[in-house]
Amino acid sequence: MKKSTSILEFKLFFRNRSAWIGILVLLLTGVAGLYFGKTFIANQQSVIEKAAVLQKKNTLENIRHFNKDIGLIFFHNKFSTANLPDRWAAFANGQRDVNPYLISVTMLGIEGQLYDTDITNPVSMLLGNMDLSFVYLFLFPLVIIAFTYNLISEQQESGIWSLLKSQTNALTKVIWRKFLIRIAAVFAVAFLLLTAAVIYLHLPVDSTLAAVTGLIILYLAFWFAVSIFIVSLGRSSSYNASALVAIWVAICIVIPASLNLFLTKKYGVPEALQNVINQREGYHEKWDMPKEVTMKPFFEHYPQLKKYPFPADKTFSWFWYYGMQQMGDDQAIKSRLAVARKLASRQHFTNIAALFFPTIQTQLAVNELAGSDLSAHLEFQQKVRDNHEKIRLHFYPSIFQEKDIASTDIKNVGLKKFIPTKIHNWSRLLPLLTWTLIMGTFAVRNLKCSALMRNTDTR
Amino acid sequence: MPNITLTIAKQTYKSTFGNKATLVLTILLGLSLGLATYVGWQNFKTQNNQRLYYKNMVRAQWLAKPDKHPHRMAHYGYLAFREKHELSFFDFGIESFAGVSIFLEAHKQNTVNFSEAGFSNGMLRFGEISIAMVLQLLVPLLIFFLGYNSISAERESGTLKILLCQNVSWKKLLWGKTLGIIGVVLTIFIPLILLTILLWASLSNWQISLDATLRLVILILSYSIYFFIVSALTILVSAFQRSSKTALITLLSCWIFFVILMPRIIQAIGTKIHPTPSKIEFADAISSDIQKQGDSHDPNDPHFAAIKDSLLQKYQVDDVKKLPFNYGGYIMAEGERITSGIYSDHQRQLNNTFDKQNSFTVFAGLFNPYLSLKQISMALTASDFKTYVDFQNQAEAYRYGLAQKMNKLQIDKISNHAPGEHEKPLSISKSNWAEQPDFNYKFDHLSHVLTHELLSLVALFVWFIAILFFLQYSSKWLKTI
Numbered sequence: 001m002k003k004s005t006s007i008l009e010f011k012l013f014f015r016n017r018s019a020w021i022g023i024l025v026l027l028l029t030g031v032a033g034l035y036f037g038k039t040f041i042a043n044q045q046s047v048i049e050k051a052a053v054l055q056k057k058n059t060l061e062n063i064r065h066f067n068k069d070i071g072l073i074f075f076h077n078k079f080s081t082a083n084l085p086d087r088w089a090a091f092a093n094g095q096r097d098v099n100p101y102l103i104s105v106t107m108l109g110i111e112g113q114l115y116d117t118d119i120t121n122p123v124s125m126l127l128g129n130m131d132l133s134f135v136y137l138f139l140f141p142l143v144i145i146a147f148t149y150n151l152i153s154e155q156q157e158s159g160i161w162s163l164l165k166s167q168t169n170a171l172t173k174v175i176w177r178k179f180l181i182r183i184a185a186v187f188a189v190a191f192l193l194l195t196a197a198v199i200y201l202h203l204p205v206d207s208t209l210a211a212v213t214g215l216i217i218l219y220l221a222f223w224f225a226v227s228i229f230i231v232s233l234g235r236s237s238s239y240n241a242s243a244l245v246a247i248w249v250a251i252c253i254v255i256p257a258s259l260n261l262f263l264t265k266k267y268g269v270p271e272a273l274q275n276v277i278n279q280r281e282g283y284h285e286k287w288d289m290p291k292e293v294t295m296k297p298f299f300e301h302y303p304q305l306k307k308y309p310f311p312a313d314k315t316f317s318w319f320w321y322y323g324m325q326q327m328g329d330d331q332a333i334k335s336r337l338a339v340a341r342k343l344a345s346r347q348h349f350t351n352i353a354a355l356f357f358p359t360i361q362t363q364l365a366v367n368e369l370a371g372s373d374l375s376a377h378l379e380f381q382q383k384v385r386d387n388h389e390k391i392r393l394h395f396y397p398s399i400f401q402e403k404d405i406a407s408t409d410i411k412n413v414g415l416k417k418f419i420p421t422k423i424h425n426w427s428r429l430l431p432l433l434t435w436t437l438i439m440g441t442f443a444v445r446n447l448k449c450s451a452l453m454r455n456t457d458t459r
Numbered sequence: 460m461p462n463i464t465l466t467i468a469k470q471t472y473k474s475t476f477g478n479k480a481t482l483v484l485t486i487l488l489g490l491s492l493g494l495a496t497y498v499g500w501q502n503f504k505t506q507n508n509q510r511l512y513y514k515n516m517v518r519a520q521w522l523a524k525p526d527k528h529p530h531r532m533a534h535y536g537y538l539a540f541r542e543k544h545e546l547s548f549f550d551f552g553i554e555s556f557a558g559v560s561i562f563l564e565a566h567k568q569n570t571v572n573f574s575e576a577g578f579s580n581g582m583l584r585f586g587e588i589s590i591a592m593v594l595q596l597l598v599p600l601l602i603f604f605l606g607y608n609s610i611s612a613e614r615e616s617g618t619l620k621i622l623l624c625q626n627v628s629w630k631k632l633l634w635g636k637t638l639g640i641i642g643v644v645l646t647i648f649i650p651l652i653l654l655t656i657l658l659w660a661s662l663s664n665w666q667i668s669l670d671a672t673l674r675l676v677i678l679i680l681s682y683s684i685y686f687f688i689v690s691a692l693t694i695l696v697s698a699f700q701r702s703s704k705t706a707l708i709t710l711l712s713c714w715i716f717f718v719i720l721m722p723r724i725i726q727a728i729g730t731k732i733h734p735t736p737s738k739i740e741f742a743d744a745i746s747s748d749i750q751k752q753g754d755s756h757d758p759n760d761p762h763f764a765a766i767k768d769s770l771l772q773k774y775q776v777d778d779v780k781k782l783p784f785n786y787g788g789y790i791m792a793e794g795e796r797i798t799s800g801i802y803s804d805h806q807r808q809l810n811n812t813f814d815k816q817n818s819f820t821v822f823a824g825l826f827n828p829y830l831s832l833k834q835i836s837m838a839l840t841a842s843d844f845k846t847y848v849d850f851q852n853q854a855e856a857y858r859y860g861l862a863q864k865m866n867k868l869q870i871d872k873i874s875n876h877a878p879g880e881h882e883k884p885l886s887i888s889k890s891n892w893a894e895q896p897d898f899n900y901k902f903d904h905l906s907h908v909l910t911h912e913l914l915s916l917v918a919l920f921v922w923f924i925a926i927l928f929f930l931q932y933s934s935k936w937l938k939t940i
Contacts (some may be wrong), residue, residue, distance in 0.1 A: 238703055
């Protein structure tokens with residue numbers, strides 16, 4: 001008996017045209033998200049492969065051109081480091097469109113080169129990436145709203161409610177059955193898309209998959225809880241739809257955008273501009289100063305390089321030149337750290353805000369898992385700095401002694417690849433769980449004992 | 460007869476404000492608009508002041524440089540900062556995704572760096588609250604909430620029949636309801652406009668230009684038309700749909716599709732169809748073109764060898780050191796001319812590709828008034844892609860001018876005899892530095908902006924005409940019950 005009613009309810013749900021439209025919208029946008037997300041990352045991968053080839057080619061060309069002058073070769077020669085996309089980056093493109101994933105720098109001052117952007121279209125960045133995480137984050141809640149907003153009110157508006165009430169004394173059960181079918185349908189689509197993602201994006205079945213699955217389940221459950229709560233208030237369909245869409249707009253757009261505005265204002269980063277100026281002055285002013293102004297701090301920085309004789313009597317030497325370049329970086333340290341502190345405060349603020357808003361939390365968590373967030377980029381920048389430092393220290397002796405380029409292994413310095421540290425911040429699930437439980441409890445309690453269940457005549 | 464229309468309008472207006480929920484919603488929206496205005500204004504001031512501060516610092520540092528070789532100055536270069544248009548507090552457009560500062564030096568074209576997006580940990584991707592965002596996204600939603608049942612409720616309660624029997628035609632009913640809703644919207648919009656004008660005037664230090672005034676006028680007009688389109692659409696949907704519920708659901712689905720889904724998908728398609736090269740490919744293509752034409756940094760380059768020979772012949776000397784001017788400067792000037800010409804060609808092609816990508820969104824404006832208004836709004840507040848490209852072009856022109864100015868100083872004032880390894884380097888007086896003017900970005904004229912946005916303007920206008928037509932003639936297809 002019970003089983004057959006469930007089947008009937010099931011049939012009823014799927015006979016509804018809007019049910020199919022909702023599912024179709026999710027599937028279509030999900031496939032589009034998978035396709036565009038994968039294309040975006042595949043393009044970055046192919047560029048990284050080309051970069052490895054181009055670096056070799058350019059190095060050989062530089063050697064051919066400036067053969068006699070080792071200092072000049074290193075003045076021109078670029079060394080690239082690539083931020084390899086995690087497979088999950090195709091699922092959540094995150095900030096990988098904004099931040100460069102391939103940074104090529106010469107041995108000159110790093111602070112003057114590190115922040116160069118890639119070739120990007122700001123309009124595309126403004127409108128945002130079309131990846132699968134967008135579908136989960138923004139569209140699934142809307143479909144959940146569409147599936148549930150009239151669940152009770154429709155019965156009331158069509159007069160079935162009183163009929164139902166007179167025929168069964170387990171009204172809550174009837175309503176729950178309806179909800180469960182919708183929950184099952186939405187989760188089925190969610191898992192279908194996730195499975196498609198695992199296959200299409202070659203995602204490894206590991207703890208990241210578990211974390212993302214957990215996030216999605218909790219996030220969708222949160223929206224179901226919100227929807228059921230509003231619906232359980234027993235208002236009209238129109239009221240429910242308006243209220244739910246208003247909540248969606250508030251949680252998914254207005255509140256995060258307002259918080260971002262506040263964040264931008266409170267933690268502005270003028271230090272970044274100051275940093276450029278510091279680096280530029282720190283280097284250029286040395287041309288007009290006695291050489292010891294450069295070389296004294298330089299040897300303090302690198303005592304191990306003192307053993308190479310510095311040609312103080314020469315008007316120009318590469319030794320002095322690279323020393324001056326180093327001064328640019330050294331004089332920018334303060335402002336660089338100031339920028340880093342600002343960005344850390346931003347991250348801190350966002351993490352706190354995310355505690356209260358599941359959409360922000362889910363997005364941060366997914367981007368973090370995919371290694372496509374700002375902290376992954378900052379880690380990448382640090383890696384570029386480290387590589388740069390290594391290359392400097394490796395080639396300084398040859399340059400300072402004006403050795404023949406053939407005696408160095410410059411040809412063997414290939415493209416360096418960087419893989420961000422995998423972060424599994426399971427604690428991000430906790431606030432999501434809390435909110436889902438809070439909303440869920442309210443919703444269930446409301447459904448069970450609200451006036452709605454006792455009084456037929458709510459309208 | 461328009462009296463009836465007006466009566467209906469007044470009635471709609473009153474009953475809207477009589478409804479507590481809508482009153483609260485309207486006040487909330489009004490407040491968020493006030494907030495957006497204030498914050499936008501504050502943001503503009505702090506950011507522009509920061510940029511001005513650094514701009515002045517860069518200028519002062521440039522002028523304070525001691526006597527030196529002009530080519531050192533060419534390498535010292537200049538830092539240019541992208542100024543904001545005083546109307547950009549209204550619409551942030553691509554501002555946060557576009558770089559702020561660019562380093563301009565000899566031989567090399569750099570990128571515009573330090574966009575707000577680069578400092579964002581993802582919060583920015585939810586959108587930005589600006590006056591334009593509230594007006595484009597949230598006001599339509601408010602209009603939908605206010606108006607979705609304006610006719611369907613009459614139908615459901617049976618008053619529609621009575622109304623239509625009492626000398627009220629469909630046309631008058633539609634117009635009346637539309638005007639009523641617009642009245643509500645204007646109650647929020649008009650004070651906002653006054654506030655905007657006030658703030659804008661204060662941002663321009665009370666010295667308002669004709670160009671900016673016209674920009675604002677067209678901006679206000681465009682938004683008014685947009686609100687009219689949305690209001691009339693709401694009324695029409697309410698009239699065509701059987702029930703209030705289906706009317707509301709239709710309107711909300713349209714909002715989601717046109718505002719949330721369509722812009723992303725269209726732009727993603729544009730980007731997919733017209734891919735842009737990566738930076739390394741772009742740089743590689745430029746350098747291979749330079750090698751074809753002549754590379755001044757390559758001592759064996761045939762182009763520069765030919766120049767050398769012709770100079771030697773012209774001045775009847777056997778060594779470039781005997782030329783009556785600085786040969787190095789001459790060669791660098793020629794190298795700069797070739798490389799920047801090639802660079803500009805490639806940059807122009809790249810910008811064409813970007814334009815092609817964006818043209819999908821522009822074209823989609825024909826089907827989506829939100830997108831066409833967005834383009835118009837960004838263009839008028841100079842927070843659009845074209846202004847950004849324009850900034851890059853002006854910065855590059857300045858860079859080229861600076862490099863060539865320094866080359867010219869070298870050719871004219873630096874001896875052709877290079878000093879020895881242990882001698883003092885050659886230099887010229889620091890008084891020459893002031894000859895290089897400061898970088899000042901000039902915003903495009905309104906006429907150019909309008910020509911460029913023609914398609915979007917036409918799209919909005921076509922929507923306007925189509926809606927007018929529907930309000931006038933749709934009664935033929937409308938059902939009373």
